[in-house]
Amino acid sequence: MAxxxxxxxxxFKKLNINVNEGGVxxxxxxxxxxxxxxxxxxxxxxxxxxxxxxxxxxEDGGALRADIxxxxxxxxERGVIYAYNPKGVPYGHYQHTGIVYADPKTGKGSxxxxxxxxxxxxxxxxxxxxxxxxYQNPEARRDWARYTAQHEKEAIVESAKNGxxxx
Numbered sequence: 001m002a003x004x005x006x007x008x009x010x011x012f013k014k015l016n017i018n019v020n021e022g023g024v025x026x027x028x029x030x031x032x033x034x035x036x037x038x039x040x041x042x043x044x045x046x047x048x049x050x051x052x053x054x055x056x057x058x059e060d061g062g063a064l065r066a067d068i069x070x071x072x073x074x075x076x077e078r079g080v081i082y083a084y085n086p087k088g089v090p091y092g093h094y095q096h097t098g099i100v101y102a103d104p105k106t107g108k109g110s111x112x113x114x115x116x117x118x119x120x121x122x123x124x125x126x127x128x129x130x131x132x133x134x135y136q137n138p139e140a141r142r143d144w145a146r147y148t149a150q151h152e153k154e155a156i157v158e159s160a161k162n163g164x165x166x167x
Contacts, residue, residue: 036164041078043163044156048081051152055144057095057135064089083145098133098142101126 049072056065064084071085084092094101100109103120104127110118120126133142141147148156 036166039166040160040164044160045078045081047156047159048148051156052081052083052145052148054139055141055147057133057137057140064092064095067092081145083143095133096143097128100129100131100133102129102131 049069053065053069056062056068058064067085067088068082071088072082075082075085084096086093102109103124105124106121107129109126110120112118135141
């Protein structure tokens with residue numbers, strides 16, 4: 001579920017509690033708490049995206065990393081981080097799965113010649129294999145979003161806490 005801008009502020013703004021009993025009146029307005037929750041969500045989203053990008057294959061200026069970052073910044077929504085752009089670079093899904101897709105006849109992922117580079121037989125749909133991709137980036141991981149959530153959650157949660165504490 002995506003979270004709109006000022007979602008918590010608007011949600012908690014509705015939580016005005018008026019108690020009038022025995023001549024004592026108390027009015028609790030929770031808007032400030034909602035603003036803090038919005039800041040915490042933004043901090044969490046930013047920290048998660050920053051940490052996830054480190055585990056995406058490619059060099060610092062790589063096309064896949066740039067595409068994921070751009071897609072999340074322009075199409076992403078608060079509370080939702082996309083592991084890759086489904087309509088972006090054509091190899092995003094392939095890199096994310098972390099397994100070799102190969103020509104069903106030859107069993108090869110691609111052919112290579114120094115003059116041309118990597119290529120595949122035209123019109124042949126590749127099939128998944130059980131072989132894992134080997135990334136050049138030592139920080140890269142397959143299923144990088146899940147890896148980030150599992151292995152870096154403490155730092156991400158701490159960032160959200162810090163975002164909540166900001167005034």
